[in-house]
Amino acid sequence: MTTWKENRLQDIKNYFNTVENTLQKIRAIFPLSTEELVFFQRALQPVHFKKGNHLFHEGTIGRHFYFIERGLARAYCQGDPQEVTFWFGEEGDVVFSYRSYIFGQPGYESIELLEDSFLYRIPYQTLHQLYGVSVSFSNWGRKLAEEELIRTEQRLLERQMGSAQARYEQLIKKQPSILKRVQLQYIASYLGVTGVTLSRIRTGKRAG
Numbered sequence: 001m002t003t004w005k006e007n008r009l010q011d012i013k014n015y016f017n018t019v020e021n022t023l024q025k026i027r028a029i030f031p032l033s034t035e036e037l038v039f040f041q042r043a044l045q046p047v048h049f050k051k052g053n054h055l056f057h058e059g060t061i062g063r064h065f066y067f068i069e070r071g072l073a074r075a076y077c078q079g080d081p082q083e084v085t086f087w088f089g090e091e092g093d094v095v096f097s098y099r100s101y102i103f104g105q106p107g108y109e110s111i112e113l114l115e116d117s118f119l120y121r122i123p124y125q126t127l128h129q130l131y132g133v134s135v136s137f138s139n140w141g142r143k144l145a146e147e148e149l150i151r152t153e154q155r156l157l158e159r160q161m162g163s164a165q166a167r168y169e170q171l172i173k174k175q176p177s178i179l180k181r182v183q184l185q186y187i188a189s190y191l192g193v194t195g196v197t198l199s200r201i202r203t204g205k206r207a208g
């Protein structure tokens with residue numbers, strides 16, 4: 001006959017098996033104890049969304065922080081005359097509106113799912129409350145902000161200083177599966193080139 005403690009440990013194991021990518025991301029940001037991880041997971045809400053669904057819309061206030069367990073997303077802004085894609089997120093990535101998360105203000109980006117996706121989300125309000133529970137949670141939030149700041153800076157520098165060819169090579173190095181999962185028009189937008197130029201870049205890469 002199993003004890004309550006054994007049943008509880010099995011419940012925790014079963015749960016962690018269903019949040020592999022999310023758990024890996026949480027741990028990678030800052031180490032938390034098993035008890036803290038369990039406390040964190042209780043605040044997570046599993047959600048399924050269809051391809052084409054938007055997690056955020058430009059000019060609106062986001063309310064949730066998302067972990068992508070399975071699926072694919074892109075972030076874009078409405079440019080002149082067309083949309084500008086500036087980020088792709090896949091399994092293990094986090095998704096949130098920076099301005100909404102930090103200032104509670106409308107965000108500048110839209111986040112669209114490019115595949116049917118399974119995510120875990122946590123309300124911003126709940127996440128900020130966790131930061132007050134322990135120093136570990138507070139450090140987790142600090143490290144998250146630092147890492148996202150560095151990634152944003154890297155994307156800006158790559159876009160401003162690197163060639164389209166260099167940006168393409170960085171993309172396939174960091175996210176190789178993107179080329180098989182994302183429409184070429186979004187990749188061209190991400191690189192800041194036309195579809196014709198992207199075709200030439202890809203042809204040149206294969207030839208090389």
